[in-house]
Structures are given as structure tokens and as C-alpha cells.
Amino acid sequence: MISFDAFVLAEGVPIYQQILTFLKRGIAAGTIGDGDELPSRRVLSALLGVNPNTVQKAYRLLEEEGLIQSHTGAKSCIVLSGGRGERVKRQLLEEDGRRIAAALHQMGLTREEALALIDRYWEEGTQ
Amino acid sequence: MISFDAFVLAEGVPIYQQILTFLKRGIAAGTIGDGDELPSRRVLSALLGVNPNTVQKAYRLLEEEGLIQSHTGAKSCIVLSGGRGERVKRQLLEEDGRRIAAALHQMGLTREEALALIDRYWEEGTQ
DNA sequence: AAAAGTGTATTAGTCAAATAATACGGTTCC
DNA sequence: GGAACCGTATTATTTGACTAATACACTTTT
Numbered sequence: 001m002i003s004f005d006a007f008v009l010a011e012g013v014p015i016y017q018q019i020l021t022f023l024k025r026g027i028a029a030g031t032i033g034d035g036d037e038l039p040s041r042r043v044l045s046a047l048l049g050v051n052p053n054t055v056q057k058a059y060r061l062l063e064e065e066g067l068i069q070s071h072t073g074a075k076s077c078i079v080l081s082g083g084r085g086e087r088v089k090r091q092l093l094e095e096d097g098r099r100i101a102a103a104l105h106q107m108g109l110t111r112e113e114a115l116a117l118i119d120r121y122w123e124e125g126t127q
Numbered sequence: 128m129i130s131f132d133a134f135v136l137a138e139g140v141p142i143y144q145q146i147l148t149f150l151k152r153g154i155a156a157g158t159i160g161d162g163d164e165l166p167s168r169r170v171l172s173a174l175l176g177v178n179p180n181t182v183q184k185a186y187r188l189l190e191e192e193g194l195i196q197s198h199t200g201a202k203s204c205i206v207l208s209g210g211r212g213e214r215v216k217r218q219l220l221e222e223d224g225r226r227i228a229a230a231l232h233q234m235g236l237t238r239e240e241a242l243a244l245i246d247r248y249w250e251e252g253t254q
Numbered sequence: 255a256a257a258a259g260t261g262t263a264t265t266a267g268t269c270a271a272a273t274a275a276t277a278c279g280g281t282t283c284c
Numbered sequence: 285g286g287a288a289c290c291g292t293a294t295t296a297t298t299t300g301a302c303t304a305a306t307a308c309a310c311t312t313t314t
Contacts, residue, residue, distance in 0.1 A: 106156065
């Protein structure tokens with residue numbers, strides 16, 4: 001069963017997108033693997049304190065991407081066969097890499113200052 | 128007159144927030160300085176292809192933060208006195224630093240892999 | 255078999271973001 | 285002084301995110 005203990009609800013970003021991002025980053029990190037069971041819509045919505053429909057929207061989008069398999073009545077589970085896992089990781093690294101580098105550059109940081117900033121907050125992110 | 132040539136409209140983020148971020152990053156970078164004139168609401172909305180009310184919302188929020196001064200009839204301009212510029216840069220670095228480090232860590236990257244990723248897309252961000 | 259849990263679907267409502275169309279008074283510039 | 289531009293304000297509408305309350309059929313568990 002996939003754990004949502006590390007999930008923290010942020011503001012200003014659609015909740016269903018945060019769920020997508022959380023799961024995809026877990027897939028990229030390898031902490032979420034092929035065949036892993038997802039919490040049911042009802043359980044996760046109660047856990048996060050959001051509406052079941054919001055979780056359903058996230059799960060539906062994941063299924064449309066082929067990353068989840070759902071059968072009426074049974075729990076949904078992760079599908080990473082056919083290079084899906086590698087694809088997710090590659091896409092995530094490229095999108096985040098571009099976005100992050102652009103942000104740091106727009107703030108006028110040099111390459112060294114940017115690397116130093118990541119270094120500075122790296123320890124905090126490990127908690 | 129502050130240039131919005133480098134501004135590119137993204138999806139999934141409120142437009143008024145994108146305008147705020149663009150200006151704050153310019154302030155942090157030093158490319159936007161004290162007393163600089165902003166494009167009028169009408170001109171900028173036409174330039175970005177968005178509604179004047181959306182630009183007005185961004186400008187109003189900036190004024191509430193004390194980063195803009197507006198007088199009815201005249202153009203608005205940037206106010207960075209009293210350490211406002213430094214404050215903006217410090218806040219931006221902390222927020223982005225934390226968010227970026229957390230994202231990289233959640234993807235399971237080591238510190239070295241994270242720094243390599245930034246390095247990889249650094250050149251692209253320069254354009 | 256019965257109960258509990260699950261995926262799925264529907265309808266209704268609230269709220270924020272964004273658009274659209276004006277309107278008014280003040281400033282700038284020729 | 286007048287035209288052009290500017291900040292500001294108002295009202296209405298559309299769209300998407302989210303909540304709320306159900307309902308139904310299927311699976312799992314006991």
C-alpha cells in the first residue's frame with residue numbers, strides 16, 4: 001500500500017495536481033513500484049481532508065496516462081510496465097530541470113550561486 | 128520603462144501571479160530598479176493578450192506590498208527604498224530554494240545528481 | 255450469503271480566475 | 285485648452301476547482 005505520510009497539502013496549486021505530482025515523483029524515486037496498491041478514493045480523501053471527487057479526478061487522469069489500472073469493486077494499482085516508469089522519470093526531470101534553471105536564472109543568480117542555493121536547502125528537504 | 132519581452136505566459140498558474148513573480152525576480156536580479164516606470168494596465172494587458180482587470184489585480188497586490196506607487200492619471204513606478212529590494216530577494220531565494228530542493232529530493236535524486244540536473248539546463252535558461 | 259469496501263456516476267452548489275464592456279476623474283503632452 | 289493616456293471602479297458572464305450528497309454495481313472478506 002502506497003503511503004501518503006510525506007504528503008503535505010500546499011496552497012495555490014490544484015489538489016488533484018498535487019496528488020499527480022506526489023505519485024509521479026515517488027515513481028521517479030523508485031519508492032513507488034509496479035503493482036503497488038493505491039489507497040481507495042474514500043480512504044485517501046479522508047486522509048487528506050478533501051473531497052472524494054478530487055481524488056477521483058487525480059486517479060482518473062493517472063489512468064488516462066496508463067499509470068494506474070482500476071477495476072470496479074477492487075483497489076487500483078500502479079502499472080509501470082513497458083517503460084512507463086522510465087518515461088515518467090525522464091519527463092519529470094526534464095520539466096523540473098528546465099523550470100528550476102529558468103527560475104534561478106531569472107533571479108539573476110550565477111551558476112555557482114544557484115548551485116550554492118540548492119546546497120543550502122538540500123538538508124532541509126531530506127526531512 | 129520595464130520590459131516584458133522576456134515574459135512568457137504559462138498554463139496552470141494564475142496570470143496575475145505570473146506577473147508578480149516576473150517583476151519580483153527582476154527586482155531580485157537587479158534588472159528592475161527603484162523608480163522604474165511600469166507599462167500602463169491597458170498597454171501591458173494588450174501586450175500579454177490578457178484582460179486589463181487581470182493586470183490591475185497584479186498591480187494592486189504589488190501596491191499592497193509597497194513595491195509599487197500609483198497615482199490616478201499618471202504611470203505607476205517601482206519603489207525599492209527602505210530595504211524593500213533586499214527583502215524581496217531574500218524572500219524569493221528562501222521560497223524557491225526550499226521548493227526546488229524539496230522537489231529534487233522527492234524525485235530521489237542525490238545531492239550530486241540534483242546539482243548535475245541544474246547544470247544541464249543552466250545554459251538553456253540563459254536564453 | 256451477508257457485510258463491508260471499492261470503482262464509478264450523477265446532480266447541485268460555492269468560490270476564484272479571467273473575460274467583457276463600460277464609466278469617471280486625473281495627468282501628460284501638444 | 286483639448287486630445288490622448290492613465291488609474292480606478294462597477295457589473296455581468298464564463299470557466300475550472302472543489303465540495304456535498306447520493307446512488308449503483310462489483311469485489312473482497314468474514
